[in-house]
Every structure is written in C-alpha cells, then in structure tokens.
Amino acid sequence: MPSQSFAFEPNGPKRLTLSWGAFWKNFTVAVDGQQVAEVSPAELKAGKDVALPDGSTLRVHLKQGFGNAGLELTRNGQPLPGAVNDPASMVKNAAYLLYFLAALNAVVGAAAVAFHVKVLENIVIGVGNIIFGFIFAVAGFFTMRRSLVALILAMALIAVEVVASLVMATEAAGQPGVGGIFLRVGFLIFLARGVTGIRALKAKQAAPA
Amino acid sequence: MTPSPAATCPLHAAPAVGTCARCGAFTCEGCSRWQAEQRLCVSCFARLGEKPSRQATVALLLSTLGLCLGIPGLIGLWLGVQELRRIRRGESSAAGESTAELARNVGVVSLVMLALFVVWLVREFAP
Numbered sequence: 409m410p411s412q413s414f415a416f417e418p419n420g421p422k423r424l425t426l427s428w429g430a431f432w433k434n435f436t437v438a439v440d441g442q443q444v445a446e447v448s449p450a451e452l453k454a455g456k457d458v459a460l461p462d463g464s465t466l467r468v469h470l471k472q473g474f475g476n477a478g479l480e481l482t483r484n485g486q487p488l489p490g491a492v493n494d495p496a497s498m499v500k501n502a503a504y505l506l507y508f509l510a511a512l513n514a515v516v517g518a519a520a521v522a523f524h525v526k527v528l529e530n531i532v533i534g535v536g537n538i539i540f541g542f543i544f545a546v547a548g549f550f551t552m553r554r555s556l557v558a559l560i561l562a563m564a565l566i567a568v569e570v571v572a573s574l575v576m577a578t579e580a581a582g583q584p585g586v587g588g589i590f591l592r593v594g595f596l597i598f599l600a601r602g603v604t605g606i607r608a609l610k611a612k613q614a615a616p617a
Numbered sequence: 618m619t620p621s622p623a624a625t626c627p628l629h630a631a632p633a634v635g636t637c638a639r640c641g642a643f644t645c646e647g648c649s650r651w652q653a654e655q656r657l658c659v660s661c662f663a664r665l666g667e668k669p670s671r672q673a674t675v676a677l678l679l680s681t682l683g684l685c686l687g688i689p690g691l692i693g694l695w696l697g698v699q700e701l702r703r704i705r706r707g708e709s710s711a712a713g714e715s716t717a718e719l720a721r722n723v724g725v726v727s728l729v730m731l732a733l734f735v736v737w738l739v740r741e742f743a744p
Contacts, residue, residue: 419711420651500715507719511726514684518730522737542685545723549681552716553674 409434414481416464418489418496424466426479432470452479495608499554502602505595506548506562514541556606563599566592628659637661639707652711653704669713673700676720683727687734690727697721 411427428435437445437458445458447468455469460483469480471492478492487494517537520528528534543565550558570592573585624633626645633643637658650662657665676696683690697720703709704717 415651415654417649417651419653419714421654504719507723510684511723515726515729515733518733518737522733522740524740538685545681545684548719549677552677552719 412479414488414490416483416488420489424488426468426481435468437466437468495605495612498601498605499551499609502559502599502605503548503552505598505602506544506551506559509595510541510543510545510548512541513537513544517541551602551606554606554609556603556610559599559602559606563596563603566596566599652707653714655707665707666710667712668710669716670700670703670709672696672703672709673713673716673720676700677716677723680720680723680727683724684730687727687731690724690731693720694724694728697724 409427409429411425413422414424414426415422416424423440425438425441426435427438432449432452435447435449435452436443437447439460439462442461444460445456447456447458449470452468452470453472455467458466458468460466464484466488467480467482469482471477471480480493481488481491482493490497492498514537516528517534517540519525520533520537521535544562547558547562547565551562570589573589577585624643625631626633626643626648628648629645631645631647634646635644635649635656636642637644638652638655639657639661642658642661644656644658648659650657650659652662652665676693676699678693679689680693680697683693697717700709700713700717701721704711704714
C-alpha cells in the first residue's frame with residue numbers, strides 16, 4: 409500500500425501521512441500516526457477538505473488533467489512543502505530533471521567515445537552529447553537558483569531538438585521516432601511546472617510580508 | 618520537548634508549543650521555525666540563514682563543472698557530503714539540503730565521467 413509523508417512546515421517533522429490502495433481506494437489521512445479521515449476516490453478527484461486535529465484544514469485534490477496530474481495538497485490554502493503543487497518542489501524537480509538529462513547525455517556520450525561503441529556512434533552519439541549534457545547541467549544549476557531565463561533556454565533547447573529530429577526524419581524520408589518525441593514533450597510539460605514554480609516563488613518574494 | 622502549559626513565548630507571551638533545539642528558548646506556534654526536523658526559535662533560525670549556504674552553492678557549481686572537467690566534480694562531491702553532514706548536525710541552513718544532495722549526486726556522475734576519460738586515455742594512447 410503506497411504511502412507518503414509530509415511536513416506542515418518547510419524542514420519540519422513529517423507528521424502527515426497519506427496512504428492509499430490500488431486506484432486510490434482506501435485513501436486515509438493520518439496525523440502523528442492517528443487516522444483522521446478516509447477519502448473515497450470520487451471525493452479525491454473532486455477535492456475534499458479534511459479537518460485536522462490542530463484546527464487547520466487540509467485539502468486533498470487528485471488532479472488528472474494533461475500536464476498537471478498529481479495529488480495536490482494545501483493546508484489553510486497554502487501548498488504543503490514537498491507536494492506536487494508546492495512551488496519550491498516544482499523548481500527543485502525541474503532542476504533535478506535537467507541534471508538527469510545532463511548526466512544521461514554526458515555519460516552515454518563519454519561511454520560512446522571511450523569504448524568506441526559502434527551502435528551509439530552510428531546514431532551520432534559522442535562528444536556532442538557531452539557538450540549537450542554540460543549545457544543542461546549549467547541550466548540545472550541556474551534553475552536551482554530560480555533563474556527563469558535558464559529554465560526557458562533549456563526548454564527551448566529541448567523544443568529545438570524535437571523540431572530538428574522531425575526535420576531530419578523528413579529529409580531522410582523516414583519515420584520520426586514518435587516515442588522519443590513524446591518523451592521530450594513530456595519533459596517540456598514537466599519543466600513548464602518549474603516555470604510556474606519560479607514565478608510563484610518570485611511573486612511570493614515580491615509580495616509585502 | 619513539549620513545555621508545561623504555563624510556559625510562554627518570550628516574544629509574544631503566547632503559549633509555548635516547544636523549545637528551540639539550539640538555545641532552549643520557549644517558542645510559540647508563530648515563531649517556531651524548522652531545521653532538519655528540529656524546532657528553532659526565530660533568532661537561531663536567522664543565524665543559520667534562510668538561503669542555501671555558500672558551501673552548498675559552491676559544491677553544486679563545482680560538481681556541475683565536473684561533468685565536463687572532471688576534477689572539480691570530485692571537490693564538489695566532497696564539499697556536498699561535508700555540507701550535508703553540517704546541515705544534519707544543525708550547523709548550516711537546511712535550505713541548502715537539496716542543493717548539497719544534488720552536488721553529491723552530480724559529483725558521483727563526475728567521478729564516472731572521470732573514469733570514462735581515463736579509459737579513453739588508456740585506449741587511445743597506451744602502447
């Protein structure tokens with residue numbers, strides 16, 4: 409049975425535990441190990457307010473739309489730290505994805521060069537991937553520091569790669585790699601959440617205390 | 618530690634909900650801050666800072682450079698591990714935890730890159 413724990417404050421103790429079964433059945437909310445509510449899948453999809461023992465209200469909402477799927481959690485209207493709708497988590501996850509792409513490109517490129525892997529060399533994987541990886545890593549570094557420009561540039565790079573692979577496939581009169589294109593579009597959607605996160609954090613910073 | 622019901626926060630005279638893990642002062646709900654799951658008072662929290670420490674940022678920068686340049690990644694890895702230890706001991710801001718973790722993980726990838734570079738050197742230039 410999957411479960412996930414959350415803190416009520418950033419870096420605080422994880423007092424809230426959510427657990428659920430297959431297809432979000434038997435969804436329970438527990439605070440400090442004590443169950444406080446059970447939420448049906450229908451309620452979860454519609455969004456449900458749960459009263460917590462300290463008098464605050466937790467809202468659980470299972471979003472299933474394209475590009476914003478996930479379990480959104482707010483307490484008294486504020487996103488819970490670590491939840492999918494928490495701006496800081498959105499930015500962190502976007503930076504992690506960029507570093508993942510960086511590591512993947514760099515290691516595969518370096519392996520192709522070091523071991524002269526014919527299969528990889530045939531699909532033009534090599535030094536270019538190492539450079540590509542480095543660019544993603546630099547974008548990840550600045551995204552971690554909440555740079556909107558770096559994140560948007562990284563997204564533009566992925567978008568250019570999608571267009572380039574389509575053009576190259578057309579010129580070679582072949583079929584474009586549909587799986588690869590879908591994957592990259594998925595990355596773009598995920599990174600777009602990072603843009604939302606950075607904007608939300610900057611708006612919060614600019615707002616008077 | 619949970620204080621007795623009579624304890625009050627020295628700043629707001631509100632009922633205390635706990636004590637600062639660093640200085641022991643009573644804190645109310647409004648002025649409790651958290652660092653590595655430990656409650657801190659506002660002044661102790663401010664002392665650690667609300668942003669990632671310089672060491673966490675430098676660690677990530679070096680690890681990032683290490684993806685292409687190798688050696689800086691090893692320094693980034695070492696600094697990231699050190700910073701994580703400091704954060705868990707409560708000596709550095711927890712705001713830098715994910716930065717330090719990332720520095721450590723990217724540092725490990727830099728180590729792999731360095732190993733691949735050595736393999737390339739051996740294969741290309743060994744007699």
